[in-house]
Amino acid sequence: MKAGGIPELSLGPGRYPVAPGSVFVSLVDVLTLDFGLWDFRLLTMPATFEDLITLMEKLRSPDGCPWDREQTYATLAPMLLEEAYEAFEAVEEAREGRPAELCDELGDLLFQIVFYAQVAQERGEFSINDVTNAIHTKMVRRHPHVFADTEANDSATVLRNWEVMKAEERRASGKSEREGSLLDGVSSKAPALMEAHQLSTKAARVGFDWKHVEDIFAKLAEEMDELRAAIATHSNENSEGNHNRVREEIGDLLFAATNIARHLNVEPEAALKLTNRKFRRRFGYVEQTLRQRERKFDSVTLAEMEALWQEAKSRES
Numbered sequence: 259m260k261a262g263g264i265p266e267l268s269l270g271p272g273r274y275p276v277a278p279g280s281v282f283v284s285l286v287d288v289l290t291l292d293f294g295l296w297d298f299r300l301l302t303m304p305a306t307f308e309d310l311i312t313l314m315e316k317l318r319s320p321d322g323c324p325w326d327r328e329q330t331y332a333t334l335a336p337m338l339l340e341e342a343y344e345a346f347e348a349v350e351e352a353r354e355g356r357p358a359e360l361c362d363e364l365g366d367l368l369f370q371i372v373f374y375a376q377v378a379q380e381r382g383e384f385s386i387n388d389v390t391n392a393i394h395t396k397m398v399r400r401h402p403h404v405f406a407d408t409e410a411n412d413s414a415t416v417l418r419n420w421e422v423m424k425a426e427e428r429r430a431s432g433k434s435e436r437e438g439s440l441l442d443g444v445s446s447k448a449p450a451l452m453e454a455h456q457l458s459t460k461a462a463r464v465g466f467d468w469k470h471v472e473d474i475f476a477k478l479a480e481e482m483d484e485l486r487a488a489i490a491t492h493s494n495e496n497s498e499g500n501h502n503r504v505r506e507e508i509g510d511l512l513f514a515a516t517n518i519a520r521h522l523n524v525e526p527e528a529a530l531k532l533t534n535r536k537f538r539r540r541f542g543y544v545e546q547t548l549r550q551r552e553r554k555f556d557s558v559t560l561a562e563m564e565a566l567w568q569e570a571k572s573r574e575s
Contacts, residue, residue: 310369311386314376326373334373341367350532399423417463440464451526454516462520471521474514481511543570 305313317326345363352360375386400423402408403416410416421440444456461467468474485507492500519526544566548558555563 310372311376314369314372318376318380329373329377331374331377334370334377338367338370338374341370346528347531350528350535421460421463449527451512451516451530454513455520455526458513458517458520468517468521471518474518474521478511478514478518481507481514485511539574540567540570543567543573 317323320327341363345360345367348360348363351357371389372386375384375389379385398405400420402423403410403419408419410419424443425440441457441460444453444460446453448456458467468477485504488500488503488507492504516526519529544563547566547569548554
């Protein structure tokens with residue numbers, strides 16, 4: 259162990275410092291890495307899921323990492339959400355031909371799952387094996403058209419059967435249909451667009467849906483008319499109640515747009531993320547161009563900014 263606690267990697271003649279947590283080797287021979295109290299061998303084969311579990315056990319052990327030992331269900335929750343969002347964002351990178359970030363973010367997300375399971379095991383509640391066994395059992399049970407004799411020749415049938423099986427599982431666990439709702443499985447803490455997408459998806463699985471996307475466009479036009487009416491009333495009376503109605507109508511408009519996305523197999527949260535990226539990129543071009551021209555926003559007209567915006571659009575096409 260080198261002074262300062264930095265481990266060293268033995269590569270035959272000479273010793274080479276390696277930062278903890280960032281050891282990447284591709285050697286034919288077995289390498290011995292000295293971490294003081296925790297000596298182990300690195301092989302050329304990639305780390306397995308079991309290796310990740312062992313790593314987490316070490317991090318949470320008395321001679322592991324003080325920060326990792328301090329974490330609880332509550333302190334891990336924001337990190338779990340953050341990693342899920344970062345993985346979500348990385349999906350678009352992968353769709354554009356850059357999958358490395360998605361691979362990395364999925365690893366971070368998996369690490370959080372293993373972290374939670376380790377904390378749960380220490381509390382005597384469940385282990386990572388219970389987690390994998392539960393999801394494996396559930397997926398086999400929910401796919402009788404694959405693992406049993408049920409027939410399902412299309413996705414719509416699969417999804418309807420899925421909801422029936424979930425209802426049966428609720429009854430088996432002692433929850434009657436009166437106690438719960440088909441929509442209970444949709445988290446109210448999810449981002450609003452994602453929640454709207456999941457709510458309408460759940461309802462559609464039991465037939466509560468528009469037949470054609472054109473029907474939703476008609477609903478969208480109806481909601482726009484209602485919003486215009488609410489705006490007109492609010493501008494005339496300017497009361498809090500009328501403002502609430504404007505907010506409600508905007509919500510209805512967004513919900514209708516979410517249903518159009520669902521019918522077109524577009525995840526609305528991802529679609530809006532793409533638009534947000536596009537806006538950042540184009541507005542960044544406007545800012546950069548103004549800086550190059552040594553001009554500030556307060557000296558630029560809206561028409562000039564619009565011209566720069568159109569320039570940014572043309573550069574992307």
